[in-house]
Amino acid sequence: MTVIADALNNVQLIDHHCHGLMRSDLSRADFELLATESDWVEPPGQTIFDSPFGITVRAEVSPLLGLDRHADADTYWQARAAVGQAELGKLLMPMTGIDTLIIDSGFRSTNILDLNEMGEVARARTLEIVRLESVAESVIGHTDAAGFRQAFADELARRALSAHGFKSIIAYRYGLDFDPERPTDAEVDHAAGEWLADIEVSGRARLSHPVLLRHILWTAVGFHKPIQFHVGYGDSDINLHRCDPTQMTEFIRRTVDTGVQITLLHCYPFIREAGFLAQVYPHVWLDTGAILNYTGPSAVRLVRDSLELAPISKVLFSSDAFGLPELYYCGALIWRRCTAQVLQSWLDDDYLGERDALRYVDMMARTNALRCYDLGGM
Ligand SMILES: [Zn+2]
Structure with missing residues (x-):
């Protein structure tokens, strides 16, 4: 085994975006x-x-x-x-070599293991990412249109106390071609009234009002914590052509000096577009996330794309695994294998020296995430 493959096999990973395991047998x-x-x-x-x-x-x-x-x-x-699901989790999770799981707690959270349980099964530390849309939906029933702004701000502040960042699924709920302008208070109050009226009819508090989606995003910016964006590939709610991250360029431009970090998740097939944004804007980062699992034998090409333009200091590891221990295990394995292949090819062509290659392994596996999420001495 080469020095680089060996380093990649052994480095402990920070999984900066993942979800919980399913609780029961499947x-x-x-x-x-x-x-x-x-x-x-x-x-x-x-x-x-x-x-x-x-x-x-x-x-x-x-x-x-x-x-x-x-x-x-x-x-x-x-x-x-x-x-069985539980035993397979106990078997595979420690074998991933992930020592820190940064978990999006906002999706189907009752059927999946919580942060403490995930920490026990994986023998890893767990940190929380709070999903903005879920927070907005959670205040419904406790507020009216005029009170929505305050209720959301208060609840987000409460959740932010223990969260290491936020996640936006505006790509699912609208598209990344959203208006970059921060909505006015009057626009938000009016939109909250429309949303509440919708909920009366549908009986379902699913936030898709574009004004409110922009409002919760801009409110989150004020907390100066990293914001993860779902980009590209996703389930059947997605209109893929509206999930190209360059469609939110103006929002990215307007947040350069706000102190937020923007992480673009999995990005497929817009990995090169994400790489461009990460190169040009100082607060933009990217990963290949779930797409390494879903492309399996072809994943190396996508890892190569992700390292084509962005500085190595902006590339993060995530599994974006949800539910199945196999997704964590294979996600980490494929990432280690593909990253080794790409760095080895750069070494073989003498673009890279071994000392830098080893440094890059460490950066992508963990120290970039430490910097992005300001985990400092953690
Ligand atoms: Zn995810």
Whole structure:
């Protein structure tokens, strides 16, 4: 093994964006849904085990369950079901080599392990990222239109006490082509009235009002904590063509001097656009996140793209794993393997010396995240 591959195999990772593991045992249909961003189970005769992620799981996780590499789908599933979700978590999570999980606590949070439980299973420290839209939705029922601004500000301030950053899913709820202007108080009060009236009709507090989405974002800017943005690839709520991060360039421009850091998550297929933003704007960072799992054998090309233009000091590791221990395990494994391949090719071409290569391993694995999230001596 080369020096670089060895360093990448052994470095402890900070996973700067991930979610919790599912709490209970899964049906095969549950598993297949969690192994994709699709909202539909594969039609009869097809399986997610034949996707790049499924192929990776059957190659890499099968031996850990006592199976041959490349076990077939049914054999893998039977072995996994026999082990069970909880035991598989205990087996795989410590093997990821992730010592810090920065967890987005805002999605389906009752069915998934909380931060303390995640820390125990993974034997890692856990830090929280608070999802802005979830905070806004949580004040519904406790406020009226005129009180929304204050209620949201108070609740965000309360949640910010223990949070290390925020997450925005404006890409899902509107698009990254949002108006970069901070809405006025009167516009927010009016929009809150419209949203509350909507909730009366629909019975569902799902925030998608563009004025309020912009308002909660600008309120978050005032806290000077990092804000993660979902970018590109996602589930069927996404209109992918509106999730190119260059569509929020004006917002990025207006926040340069605010003290916030903007992290662009997974970015597929806009990885080069994200790299451009990270190069040009001092407070923009990127990762390849979930897309390494979902592209599996092709992931190295995307890691190469992510290192094409952005300074190495702006590139972060995340698994963006949700629910399945396999997503954490394979996410870390693929990232280590692909990053080693790319850095090794730079070494082989003598663009890079070994001392810098080892420094870059450490930066992308953890010290960039320490800087971005201001974790200092943690
Ligand atoms: Zn995520």
